[in-house]
Amino acid sequence: MTRCFAFTRLAAALMLGGCVAIAHAGEPAASDDLAPSTMERDVHLFVIQKDGSVEEHDDTILRANTTSGVDDIAQRYVWFNKDIEQVQLLVAETIDPNGVAHQVGPEAIRDVQEPRSAGAPNFQDGVLRTVIFPGVEPGSRVHLAFRKTRTKPLQAGTFAYLVEPTREPVEMQRLIFDLPADVPFYTDARGYLALPPVTENGRTRYEFDYRHGPYAPLEAGAVGYANWGDRLMISTVPDFASFAARYRGPAVDATMNDPAIVRLAQSLTAQATDPRAKAQVLYDWMRLNIRYVALFLGETAAIPHKAIDILRNRYGDCKDHVALYGALLAAVGIRSEAVLLNLGPYYSLPDVPGYGGSAINHAIVWIPELFLYADTTAGGVSFGYLPASVMDRPALLVDEGMLSRTPATQLRERTARLQIDVDESGAANYAYRVEDVGSTAELERNMFRRATRQRTQLIAASRLLQTGLHGTAQLRTGDVAAMDGPFSTSMQGRVEHFVWEDGTTAVPALTSLSGGMGSQVQAWLAEPLRTQPWTCIGGEFDETLELALPRFVQVIDVPPDAVVKDRVFDFSSHYVFDPAERVLQVRRHLRAGFGHQMCSPTEFLDVKSDLVRVQRDLDSEVVVKVLK
Known part of the structure; x- marks a missing residue:
């Protein structure tokens, strides 16, 4: 080509x-x-x-x-x-x-x-x-x-x-x-x-x-x-079955059973008790130890290098990752097969088989015994999950010679807790904690795993600034050595002039900083009208604000509660102000269940009015006035 x-x-x-x-x-x-x-x-x-x-x-x-x-x-x-x-x-x-x-x-x-x-x-x-x-x-x-x-x-x-x-x-x-x-x-x-x-x-x-x-x-x-x-x-080539056969034959590798590969697989999995645990240990070793050379399948000869050579060199492209991971799995008695698909924003393949940007250009692994796909080239994705770039699309199972489809959805949850304490100068000290569960947890963990201390603090400052706030930010993370499970980050700092000492202030009723449900809704509403299919990845968000106000202001207006429900969205917000403690509590919950990753312009039109209602609540403010 x-x-x-x-x-x-x-x-x-x-x-x-x-x-x-x-x-x-x-x-x-x-x-x-x-x-x-x-x-x-x-x-x-x-x-x-x-x-x-x-x-x-x-x-x-x-x-x-x-x-x-x-x-x-x-x-x-x-x-x-x-x-x-x-x-x-x-x-x-x-x-x-x-x-x-x-x-x-x-x-x-x-x-x-x-x-x-x-x-x-x-x-x-x-x-x-x-x-x-x-x-x-x-x-x-x-x-x-x-x-x-x-x-x-x-x-x-x-x-x-x-x-x-x-x-x-x-x-x-x-x-x-x-x-x-x-x-x-x-x-x-x-x-x-x-x-x-x-x-x-x-x-x-x-x-x-x-x-x-x-x-x-x-x-x-x-x-x-x-x-x-x-x-x-x-x-x-007439069909995908024939295309799979042409890939399968040359990919046969006599070094799959090399003693070095067998010894490595067995030593890594010595403490694992079942096939899933063994597959996960080998997956984590692959993504952290075999460097991914990001050449797309079909740009060079579509034949993997020998598994023993990949192990020795510690790098490979996608088909090489498939070859070595498959050999490691086989060494501990787990069958797998190569899967050919598209890596990119394409959710269908041409009717005739071939390589290319919107055709087949990537290879991952299918493990029938565990009924899951695995992509070891995705260093920031935990075992059992897939990068969004290979989800919800046709997948050619090489051994079976038939088209399947990767999962359309996977677990994605985020819980945020924001505490803001405004002192008598109008400045605010804040504490913020976020926990990601599911597909985004390892993405977040991997970013900080690879970040320097300076880079980590730059990320914190950027997230505060993108929220529209100006102040200081210090960030701490959960255990970046973990390979799966929930991941949390916490931020704290100070924002000057959060409430002005004279006149009236519209205080944002934030329940999260940048990256929460507000950022997600803003992305969905990035276009006032859609005429093209668009990416729609759902998830569940739970956010809480606890805002302590100073005594020199009077609360003039608190937003009303909101409820939005339709086929895709389930959103609610609840506001409670305690005048004695001068504390406002806000709780928001959003579940977005599209059921697929590519939505049509008609689907956008169907949900736009509800999305606008959600956005209106997320942008709401608490109005306070200085007492005279």
Whole structure:
């Protein structure tokens, strides 16, 4: 699979399995603003052989429309695997606004190591050929053409390619696939126009055209565009069962039973009493001791390294983590199998199998005996839970050759207790304690496990400031050495002028600092109207405030209790003010049960009014006035 992308798109493009196109032909433009850059012409020709080897010809012209567009196009990269591919640049030039071409000199073309594989010798086959174009300004064009030859396929006898839309208008794009006539060709095309195939001289050419102008930007919290927009996936593999078989065969590893692996597994689990405890011990050892090299599955050969080599080197990518964890499990009598899925904001797979940014790009483990999935590459996730980036999506069980689905929901609870004591100067001393239970507990614990003392205090200061308060903050954590279970943090400090010594003050009825239910509701309401599917992860929050007020103020107004209930939300708030003790107590509870992670615009519309009511209560204030 080929990459051709601009400098500012580097991080995103590295995740993709093909070159980029643009939006859905039926989508309205977001505004009349000029797009920063435009793809004027983009032609890709793939000449594919039966063994999966391929010769690719790419010819692309991009135009900078604005100063921002200059940054988009002035530096481009061609990704290739130096062990099995060769790249020859045919044209590299800047065409100025007057139409004069300026060639890219050899000093502006260089090969650099794929940054994600730095420090991992087994993965240093990925190379970025960097092309820096001279004299690019608004109105300039950059023209890059190259030939890439892959002599050894990533998977023998197969070819697959994914094209995903991005955010620049496309005036003309054509993708041409030239294959032996007897090689099957399967497609999942949305928004790409398939031309009639042409067969001659024993080969068939399949062509796809794509054009589109500006389109609406992704909304805050929206899932990946390919969930509902355009994409093109082509493959010579007919179905997911066949795809699983092609992965399964080469992944067989004779070193799985190596004595070093067996000894390690048995020594680590010597005190474990049952299969789940053994699997957990091995999981925790993997995530803390085997460094994850974050290359996506399909970017390099889809064959794991030998388990004994992974153990010796102490690093590996996702398929390597699967191989070694599987070997450790097998050494203590626990069967497991590899699972192929998408790591990202995509909740479906193309209809035909292949690797790519919105297709298969990650591997995790399925343990049938325990009926659970495990991803040892997720260092901040406890055993029995999954990172949100692999939940609620299709999962290809490699041994069984069938599609399953990862869990849509998992336990997520947060309890917060905030005490604020306002003294006679109007300043407030506060104490805050939060306990996370479930999927977020280890995320929080792992962050502090890896943080320096200075970093920990910066986090505390940031959480106070993000709440809208200005003051001091000191943070303490629970046991960061634990591997699972609830995790708590506590903060304390002082906020000046919490209540003013003259006039009237609207005191926020906070039940938590940043990161509580207020932050969650604010994220759900980040858009006044949603037209795109969005991420909706539920949970349960319980928050309490105890606010002690000074004697120089009189309480003028206390918010009323609130109750909001619908299919998704169960929210309540309760306010009690004790005038004798001058203490206000507030209790809020919110349960959000979406039942899945990707919600539709209609679902947002259905719950928006209730969410607004919840937000209104969370933003409520206690009004106090200075006594005369």
